Amino acid sequence: MKNKPLLTIFLIVFVDLLGFGIILPLLPYIAEKFKADPAQIGFLSATYSFFQLIATPILGRLSDRYGRKKLLIISQIGSTLGYLLLGLAHNLPLLFISRMVDGITGGNISIAQAYIADVTTKENRAKGMGMIGAAFGLGFIFGPAIGGFLAGFGYSYPAYFAMGVSCITVLATALFLPESVDVKKAATTKQTAFNLAEFKKIIFNPTIGYLIVVFFLLNTSFSVLQGNFALWTLRQNLASVLSKTDFSLPISGSLPSFFS
Numbered sequence: 001m002k003n004k005p006l007l008t009i010f011l012i013v014f015v016d017l018l019g020f021g022i023i024l025p026l027l028p029y030i031a032e033k034f035k036a037d038p039a040q041i042g043f044l045s046a047t048y049s050f051f052q053l054i055a056t057p058i059l060g061r062l063s064d065r066y067g068r069k070k071l072l073i074i075s076q077i078g079s080t081l082g083y084l085l086l087g088l089a090h091n092l093p094l095l096f097i098s099r100m101v102d103g104i105t106g107g108n109i110s111i112a113q114a115y116i117a118d119v120t121t122k123e124n125r126a127k128g129m130g131m132i133g134a135a136f137g138l139g140f141i142f143g144p145a146i147g148g149f150l151a152g153f154g155y156s157y158p159a160y161f162a163m164g165v166s167c168i169t170v171l172a173t174a175l176f177l178p179e180s181v182d183v184k185k186a187a188t189t190k191q192t193a194f195n196l197a198e199f200k201k202i203i204f205n206p207t208i209g210y211l212i213v214v215f216f217l218l219n220t221s222f223s224v225l226q227g228n229f230a231l232w233t234l235r236q237n238l239a240s241v242l243s244k245t246d247f248s249l250p251i252s253g254s255l256p257s258f259f260s
Contacts, residue, residue: 005119006128008176009112014135015169016076016108019083019162021143022150028231030155034092041231047096049223051103059107060114064191067181068115071107072173078105080166087159108169109136118180 031041063071082102089095109132116128150157203209 004176005178005180006116006131008172009115010131010135012072012076012169012172012177013109013112013132014139015165015172016079017136017139018143018146019079019139019165019169021140022147022158022162022165023083023086023143024147024226025144025230026147026151026155026158028228029151029234030086030089031092031095032231033155034089034095036092038231040092042228044096044099045223045226047099048103048106051100052106055104056107056110059105060110061191063107063111063114064181065183065186067179067183067186068111068118069173069177069179072111072115072177073170075105075108075111076166076170076173078102079108080163080170081105083159083163083166087156087163115177115180 027045028041031044036044059071059075079102082098082105085094085098085101089098112132113129116132117125120128146161147158150161203212
């Protein structure tokens with residue numbers, strides 16, 4: 001196992017998830033600024049993942065043929081453009097487009113996992129995958145904190161910061177990450193066609209199928225929480241303020257500041 005490529009991919013995933021973590025908790029607030037209703041906010045949160053679901057297998061197949069490094073760079077550039085559009089967004093449709101762009105090119109994690117599989121042996125592959133999990137977690141620890149701080153200056157600032165962070169991953173990948181795929185050999189190798197029967201075999205495998213279902217449920221609960229937690233805390237805080245406000249003041253008195 002080569003430590004330098006693993007360290008580089010760890011930093012790439014960490015910085016990538018840092019940018020994602022900066023934006024995710026703020027999306028409901030940004031959407032509300034454009035008068036989005038709860039259903040639209042839910043669809044906005046789902047837009048990135050929906051387009052990522054469609055595009056990730058395609059990006060993965062292309063990375064098998066043309067190399068992990070090239071597709072990682074393309075994916076990261078897409079994230080950069082998505083954050084730029086988010087920062088420039090002045091209406092709800094542009095907000096949706098920014099998430100679509102980021103989702104269509106959002107194959108970073110799956111390609112990073114494939115890269116780990118390329119450069120590790122069976123004995124230490126779990127360790128390599130664990131490094132991605134650690135980078136994932138660290139990104140979600142620091143991302144929301146940074147995003148919350150920057151949001152105090154305006155919602156565009158977290159988006160532009162995330163764009164800058166994404167630019168760092170592009171440079172790190174281009175300069176420090178060696179290619180793990182023999183592109184010349186891949187060009188002469190016949191790729192396996194998508195087979196629905198094989199897909200069903202994996203889904204209904206007693207062991208793998210169970211893990212897929214568990215992973216799906218865990219991610220569903222996580223997504224439901226992250227997509228609504230920001231608005232829930234805002235309303236809980238508002239309800240708490242209202243419950244402590246004395247509305248028996250004379251009409252000529254000053255209204256609470258949150259009505260101004």
